[in-house]
Amino acid sequence: MLRPPLRTQAAVAVGKLASRTSQMLGRGHGTVIGGNITLKLDPGALQSLVGKRAVTVITGTNGKSTTTRLVREALGSTHKTASNRGANMPPGLIEAAADQSAQELVFEVDELYVPRVVESTRASILVLLNLSRDQLDRITEIRRVAELWRSLLTRVDWKLTVIANADDPLLVWAVGDYASVVWVSGGYRWKEDAALCPNCSRVRAVNADGTWTCECGLNRPTATWTLDATGANGPHGVTPFTLGLPGDFNRSNALVALAVAAERGIDPATAIGPIEKVVDVSGRYVTADVDGRAVRLFLAKNPASWTELLYLLSHENASVVFVLNARIADGQDTSWLWDVPFEQAAGRAVVAAGDRRLDLAYRLQLANVEHTVAESALAAIKNLPPGPVELLATYTAFHDVLKELHVEW
C-alpha cells in the first residue's frame, strides 16, 4: 500500500489530536474540527489520503446518510470499506479517507461540494439520489445544484460511472448525455420540483405509469434497476429482500446500494444480507425507551422527506411528535411547512414542539389536525397517552432529541 506524503501524515496526526481533544471535551465526534485542521495544514490532504483507491460519492437532497451506510455494508461484504458519518463537507471526509486499511471509500457529500470531491478524488462512482427544495436560504435555487453536477460531468476525463434516479427529471437533465450511466428506479413520491422540463422549461407531460417525455427530447430513461413488491430487479435477475429499515424510500435506497455493489463487482445475492441487517443509521429509526414508551426517531428535513414520512406514519396508529427548529443547519425559513401534507396526521394524538412550534401549530390547525403544543420533545412525549410514539424532527431538533434521550449515534 502506498503511504500518503509526510506532510499529509503530519497534518492528519495534528487533526486527529484535535478530534480527540474535542471528543474529550464532549463536543461531539470531533470529525469536522480535526478535518478542518488537517485541510488547513495540507489543502491537498483529501486527494493524498485517497490515493488510488476506489471512491463512491453519494449525494442528493434526501437519503445520503442512509444510502452511504447501506453501500458501506454492501461493499463491506467483500472489501474493507470506510465511510464518513453525517459530516458531509470536505473536512468531514478526512477521517474516513485517513483509514489506510480500507480498500473502498464511500463518501456522502453535500450537494454543493460534489464537484470538488469528485474531481479531487477522481471518484469511480457518483450516486445521484434526488434533488428537491431544501434549505433554500443557503442553496437558493435547486436548478443551480443540477447545473453544478451537469457541468461537472462534462469535465470528467477518467472512468466514472454515474448511478442515478431515473424518476427525477432534474437528475436526468443533470446527467445529460454523459455516457456511463446506470439508471435506477425506486419510485419517488415528491413531484413538486419537476413540473417543468429542466431542459426547455415546458410543462412536462407525465403518463399514468409515471414515465414522461418532453417535446424537446428529454425523456425518462429506461432503468436497469427497478423495485417490485418482493425486491430488486437488476441485470442479475431478482434479488428478494426484507429490510430492517422502514419506508418505501429506504427500499429505494437499498436498490441503489445493490446497483453500486454490482458496479463494484459484488453480486447482489452477497450484498443484500448486510443491507437487510441495518436497523438504524446515525440515530435515525432508533427506537428509544422514554418512561416505558417506545419512541421511534425520524429525521425530517424538507418537504420531500416530511411527505415520505407522513405517508409512512399514515399506515400506523402511533401518536406523533413533530419537532421543528429553524436554526442555520435546518434552514431558517419555515415557509416549506405549507408544502407538506400534514392533513395525513389527523386522527391521532399529535404534539408540536421545537423552537418554531408556533409555526407548526398554526400549520396543523389549518390542516384540521387536533394537537397540543409542548416546549420540548421530552415534555411532548410525556404528555402523550400510553403506547408507541413516532417522533419526526428537523436536523438540529433531531440531534437535541438524541442528546436528551441519551441515544448513542
Add this chain to the structure above:
Amino acid sequence: MSNGDRLSIALLYPTVLGLYGDRGNASVLAHRAKARDIDGEILVVDPGTPVPEHADIYLLGGGEDIAQTTGCELLRADGGLARAHARHAVIFAVCAGMQILGTSFPADGRVVDGLGLLDIVTTPGSPRAVGELLTEAVGVDLPTMTGYENHGGRSRLGPDLKPLGRVVAGIGNGVDDGTEGAVLGHTLATYMHGPALVRNPAMADLLLGWAVGKGLPPMDEPLVDALRTERLSAVRK
C-alpha cells in the same frame, strides 16, 4: 362576490409558482373567511387550465428563474389575470409573482417582459436578499408586517405606484428608497415570500375585505398573535 355567496380563491399554477409554500396563502384566506361565515372555495389552476374569469381573489407565488419565465408566458397567453386586474379583482402576488406583474424582470441572464400590470422594473441585484423582512405599512392601513424574503431582484416602482411598506429590517425592493412591495387598487405585491399571510392576518383581512366589498368583523387568533410577537421580537433583538 362574483359567485353569489361563495368566495372563490384562484391559486395560480402552484406546481410552477409555489416554491415556498405559497399555497398557504389560500389556506389562510379560506380559513379567515370561514371564521366570518363566508364560504370559500380554492380553485387550483394547473398549467393548461384557463385562469378562471370570475374568481374573487387571485394568488400568484414564487419560483426559480425558469418557472418564473414559464409562469409568466402561460399567464400572458391565457390573458385571464390581466382581465381580472382590469375588472379590479383582488390580486395578491409574492416574490417572483410580484416581478411577473411588473414590466420586466431578469431570468437566466435575460430580461423577460412581465405582464405590465404594475409599473415595476426589476433588475438583478447583489447580494441576494435572504432573511427576515420587517416593514411598516405605507400604501395601506396595516400593522407592522413580518415575513421572509429570498430573491436576487431589485425592483424600482414607477412614480405613480405606491409601495406596500417601508423596510425596517431586510432588503425589500432593494433600490435604496427603503420601499417594499407595491399596492395599486386591489392588487397587492410583496417580497415577503411563500405563506406571507400566515404572519400577517390583517393583510389577509384587507384582501378579503376588498373581495367581499366591506370590512370584516374582528377575529381573535391568539396563536397567530403569539407567532407574530415571536417573529417581531426575533428580528428586533
